[in-house]
Amino acid sequence: MTATLPTAYCYDPFNLRHHLDGHPENRQRLAGAWRLLEEDGILSSLLAVPSLPASDEQLLRVHTRRHLENVARAAALEAHLDADTYVARDSEQAARLAAGGLCQVVDAVLTGRARNGFALVRPPGHHATPDRGMGFCLYNNVAVAARFAQAEHGVARVLIVDFDVHHGNGTQDAFYSDPTVLVFNTHQYPFYPGTGHWREIGHGPGAGATVNVPFPAGVGDEGYAEAFDQVLLPIARRFGPELILVSAGFDAHWNDPLAGMQLTIPGYADLVERLMALADETCDGRLVFTLEGGYHLQVLAHCILNTLRQLSGVSDAISDPLGPCPWPSRRADDVLAHVRRAHGLS
Ligand SMILES: [Zn+2]
Secondary structure (H helix, E strand, C coil): CEEEEEEEEEEEECHHCCCCCCCCCCCHHHHHHHHHHHHHHHHCCCECCCCCCCCCHHHHHHCCCHHHHHHHHHHHCCCCEECCEEEECCHHHHHHHHHHHHHHHHHHHHCCCEEEEECCCCCCCCCCCCCEEECCCCCCCCHHHHHHHHHHHHHEEEEEEEECCCCHHHHHHCCCCCCCCCEEEEEEEECCCCCCCCCCCCCCCHCCCCCEEEECCCCEHHHHHHHHHHHHHHHHHHHCCCEEEEEEEECEECCCCCCEEECCCHHHHHHHHHHHHHHHHHHHHHHHHHEECCCCCHHHHHHHHHHHHHCCCCCCCCCCCCCCCCCCCCHHHHHHHHHHCCCCCC
């Protein structure tokens, strides 16, 4: 029944106005991916939804008013929020469109117009904490969308899966004491931003609803698949999500210029397949991806294309111009054992 519904996406060229020459998180990331999707022809089989800007009310469910004022002020001055995080004149509006675009894709899924979706947005969001932008992120798109689903659609429990190579510290902060939003993170550790130890499991009523898998550099397809099978799946089944959001960062690829993990493009596709199966099993397939990092332009574009092919079922083909990782990958059995123990799985 649900298989006949389309996959939704949002893409707004205004997001390209958030740009700084020479910065790794620049407009070429999204523009290049969009070109590949147009060349491929997949867009005609998907449902396009408009990227409405997130309202103050929607942003304030996650962020402080002071943070909103800081971002607006930085945009007026074209100033950085920190050494990594630029704010161009149109960046505040672009960030609102990123968060709001993701909410619109979530809305399409929760109102039954789409089976699943992917928000093709930037700036990314998962490092933005309730009161601070950092790590290329201004507003926390995925956190705003989780609260949107709860507040405007009555969704009780949201699972956020973050496979970006960097720990999603902002998302963790937003829900650290909240048992209704389960945040699962795989990331290189120690690495930017420094958080995400397996001992960070949540606080108070949220204890157990934060799950961190801190991988050493060099873990590849096998380690990620094991983390999903041995940690994510049993914890997600126990939690029973009504919606799954994915902070999709493609910077854990072996050729990414910013990080040191060894996922391949087919390895990413395997994770997407696991997430689709999990969504089918737990929440009628309600699965929405949002773009986070990924700084090798070709890897990023092809991972987005493959994910859309998988979500929509239009093609089984995995497009991989980069090929397998040339180096042996590291195992992560000890990390997974720690995480499983910390969450009562063994
Ligand atoms: Zn990242």
